[in-house]
Amino acid sequence: MEKTIAVLPGDGIGPEVTEAAVKVLKSIAMRYGHTFHWKFAEIGGAAVDHAGSPLPKETIEACEASDAILLGAVGGPKWDNNPAEQRPEKGLLNIRKHFDLFANVRPVKAVPALLGSSPLKEEIAREVDMVIVRELTGGLYFGEPKRHNEKSAVDTLVYTRAEIERIVDQAFEMARSRRGKLTSVDKANVLESSKLWRKVVEERKAGYPDVEVEHMLVDAAAMKLITNPRAFDVMVTENMFGDILSDEGSVITGSLGMLPSASIRSDGFGLYEPVHGSAPDIAGQNKANPSAAMLSAAMMLRQSFEMDSEASAIEEAVMSVLDDGYCTGDLSACGNKVISTERFVEKVIEEL
Amino acid sequence: MEKTIAVLPGDGIGPEVTEAAVKVLKSIAMRYGHTFHWKFAEIGGAAVDHAGSPLPKETIEACEASDAILLGAVGGPKWDNNPAEQRPEKGLLNIRKHFDLFANVRPVKAVPALLGSSPLKEEIAREVDMVIVRELTGGLYFGEPKRHNEKSAVDTLVYTRAEIERIVDQAFEMARSRRGKLTSVDKANVLESSKLWRKVVEERKAGYPDVEVEHMLVDAAAMKLITNPRAFDVMVTENMFGDILSDEGSVITGSLGMLPSASIRSDGFGLYEPVHGSAPDIAGQNKANPSAAMLSAAMMLRQSFEMDSEASAIEEAVMSVLDDGYCTGDLSACGNKVISTERFVEKVIEEL
Ligand SMILES: CC(C)[C@H](C(=O)O)[C@@H](O)C(=O)O
Numbered sequence: 001m002e003k004t005i006a007v008l009p010g011d012g013i014g015p016e017v018t019e020a021a022v023k024v025l026k027s028i029a030m031r032y033g034h035t036f037h038w039k040f041a042e043i044g045g046a047a048v049d050h051a052g053s054p055l056p057k058e059t060i061e062a063c064e065a066s067d068a069i070l071l072g073a074v075g076g077p078k079w080d081n082n083p084a085e086q087r088p089e090k091g092l093l094n095i096r097k098h099f100d101l102f103a104n105v106r107p108v109k110a111v112p113a114l115l116g117s118s119p120l121k122e123e124i125a126r127e128v129d130m131v132i133v134r135e136l137t138g139g140l141y142f143g144e145p146k147r148h149n150e151k152s153a154v155d156t157l158v159y160t161r162a163e164i165e166r167i168v169d170q171a172f173e174m175a176r177s178r179r180g181k182l183t184s185v186d187k188a189n190v191l192e193s194s195k196l197w198r199k200v201v202e203e204r205k206a207g208y209p210d211v212e213v214e215h216m217l218v219d220a221a222a223m224k225l226i227t228n229p230r231a232f233d234v235m236v237t238e239n240m241f242g243d244i245l246s247d248e249g250s251v252i253t254g255s256l257g258m259l260p261s262a263s264i265r266s267d268g269f270g271l272y273e274p275v276h277g278s279a280p281d282i283a284g285q286n287k288a289n290p291s292a293a294m295l296s297a298a299m300m301l302r303q304s305f306e307m308d309s310e311a312s313a314i315e316e317a318v319m320s321v322l323d324d325g326y327c328t329g330d331l332s333a334c335g336n337k338v339i340s341t342e343r344f345v346e347k348v349i350e351e352l
Numbered sequence: 353m354e355k356t357i358a359v360l361p362g363d364g365i366g367p368e369v370t371e372a373a374v375k376v377l378k379s380i381a382m383r384y385g386h387t388f389h390w391k392f393a394e395i396g397g398a399a400v401d402h403a404g405s406p407l408p409k410e411t412i413e414a415c416e417a418s419d420a421i422l423l424g425a426v427g428g429p430k431w432d433n434n435p436a437e438q439r440p441e442k443g444l445l446n447i448r449k450h451f452d453l454f455a456n457v458r459p460v461k462a463v464p465a466l467l468g469s470s471p472l473k474e475e476i477a478r479e480v481d482m483v484i485v486r487e488l489t490g491g492l493y494f495g496e497p498k499r500h501n502e503k504s505a506v507d508t509l510v511y512t513r514a515e516i517e518r519i520v521d522q523a524f525e526m527a528r529s530r531r532g533k534l535t536s537v538d539k540a541n542v543l544e545s546s547k548l549w550r551k552v553v554e555e556r557k558a559g560y561p562d563v564e565v566e567h568m569l570v571d572a573a574a575m576k577l578i579t580n581p582r583a584f585d586v587m588v589t590e591n592m593f594g595d596i597l598s599d600e601g602s603v604i605t606g607s608l609g610m611l612p613s614a615s616i617r618s619d620g621f622g623l624y625e626p627v628h629g630s631a632p633d634i635a636g637q638n639k640a641n642p643s644a645a646m647l648s649a650a651m652m653l654r655q656s657f658e659m660d661s662e663a664s665a666i667e668e669a670v671m672s673v674l675d676d677g678y679c680t681g682d683l684s685a686c687g688n689k690v691i692s693t694e695r696f697v698e699k700v701i702e703e704l
């Protein structure tokens with residue numbers, strides 16, 4: 001197959017981990033006879049510095065001419081005091097909205113070799129294997145009115161039925177392809193938007209008789225993610241709740257440095273990025289863990305290009321390097337073989 | 353001193369744990385020469401059943417004629433499908449709003465005897481000692497417009513400067529009386545209300561030069577509560593974030609059954625209730641842990657009545673019974689002396 005991939009390295013460790021992912025993808029292309037075309041472009045702080053905007057027009061055009069987007073990370077102290085429109089995160093928010101990437105998919109999977117670095121007791125973190133599906137282009141993030149002055153402030157949590165339906169359907173499909181359980185998280189005892197959300201879930205479930213559905217309040221979900229995360233298979237929730245719960249979920253297994261994410265729309269186009277962020281403190285030191293970026297590339301192959309075996313090959317290669325006790329300097333718990341980012345990538349490519 | 357206390361037992365285990373708290377308060381009154389008058393009234397599901405409303409007029413009147421409110425818990429499956437105005441939680445929301453109880457104060461403190469039941473590794477949960485201060489009468493919970501129909505839904509996150517100032521001041525005062533650190537949690541990179549919130553915190557801090565202030569995004573806070581909860585002293589945040597984070601915080605030390613809470617206003621009037629909820633599955637079995645209710649009574653003595661030594665006496669008595677290895681049947685990890693709710697109360701009173 002022939003595919004065009006937009007690569008947006010971004011800030012901090014973004015460039016080094018993206019480079020790792022690109023190397024692995026090149027190796028996959030060779031092995032499986034695919035042709036990948038690359039479109040490198042800027043986003044986040046780097047784009048603010050060079051082009052005056054966190055999401056320059058050239059970047060949008062590069063993405064529009066591509067079949068999927070691979071992103072590193074955005075943000076850093078350098079831009080923390082910029083005005084809102086010149087902040088790195090704005091690039092992320094704008095690209096999601098521009099491309100209508102309404103579904104953020106975040107798998108949380110315990111990695112046996114890393115359980116030691118989980119903050120949870122091992123018997124709780126062990127075998128956690130869930131996916132958080134977060135609505136990404138609606139709710140409090142974008143609703144109007146949205147303004148503040150010296151005296152008061154307002155944000156608006158608004159959802160249309162159609163917006164809820166498409167994310168809920170996405171989550172049902174995902175649950176169906178996994179263990180068949182869907183937990184819909186809302187605050188239906190307080191929020192009107194949650195009442196509509198719950199209604200839609202109840203209606204759509206008729207179309208998925210093979211999926212077991214439960215409703216959970218967001219406060220209860222925040223507790224259960226810690227006390228019994230294994231109870232979850234697929235969780236679906238609105239944008240703001242999803243922001244909080246997916247970050248909470250990202251630390252429970254101790255494998256934050258391993259977690260990929262996808263932000264997709266219905267036609268298969270999507271943006272793939274590691275969960276970990278730009279980690280400016282270790283940027284440029286050749287010690288960032290490139291696993292999450294490589295696993296994000298694997299997600300891209302599977303979800304946007306339907307290259308299942310290629311995706312699995314990457315996933316297995318990464319796990320096998322970890323199982324051999326290798327890790328990068330930013331992981332506190334691993335075997336005792338600490339190697340550089342570059343060396344880690346070579347090992348993964350050897351395993352492929 | 354002479355004080356009038358409104359007692360609202362509510363649903364599930366509410367009545368049994370409230371009875372425990374009242375017993376302990378009676379014993380305190382005797383020992384310290386106080387006179388407590390009691391006004392019992394209904395709230396929640398029990399009130400819906402008997403008076404057709406989760407917060408009947410008589411209950412409001414009883415509270416208005418009192419110096420503080422002691423509440424058990426509300427809710428249960430029996431009322432889950434009631435229309436919104438007839439649901440137990442509505443009683444809680446209405447009483448908060450009616451009495452302007454804008455500050456929800458939730459201490460989270462690791463209890464050494466219970467660390468074994470923490471989902472976190474002991475080295476992380478050990479010595480956690482923080483207070484979450486949640487704004488309780490504003491934001492998404494009450495903002496208008498707030499409605500849904502078949503096609504769309506809206507909730508409104510609105511705050512006035514005055515609402516933010518009073519909760520932030522409350523939290524600064526609390527930090528000053530503790531370890532002098534305040535973490536203000538918001539989502540200033542996305543929400544306009546958070547921008548005003550952050551501004552107000554920045555302004556008010558001039559009045560508290562002895563308090564160190566940090567701002568943290570809500571997603572980062574959700575992670576740090578798990579990875580390093582000891583880093584927090586006082587956390588302050590808006591209503592919806594506070595709902596999620598305080599429940600997340602309530603499970604990290606394994607001592608949910610021990611956690612009290614206060615919902616107060618500036619003049620000292622307040623509502624005190626255990627965090628744990630109504631636990632309908634174990635109601636009426638004489639096995640609920642009454643500690644949180646007794647510790648809520650202690651909070652009431654300290655915060656509403658300025659009876660510091662009386663409050664400490666209760667707290668020490670409860671801890672000492674636990675340290676002796678006693679616990680009720682609902683605690684998974686404790687010494688091996690499981691006793692009934694009533695017996696536990698007797699033990700605490702003996703210790704007083
Ligand atoms: C950077 C920020 C705007 C963003 C969000 O809140 O969506 C981030 O936290 C995320 O989860 O991707």
Ligand SMILES: CC(C)[C@H](C(=O)O)[C@@H](O)C(=O)O
Nearest residue numbers: 189190219441442444445595
């Ligand atoms: C019952 C519910 C309305 C309430 C809230 O969300 O405030 C509860 O979760 C709490 O935290 O006291």
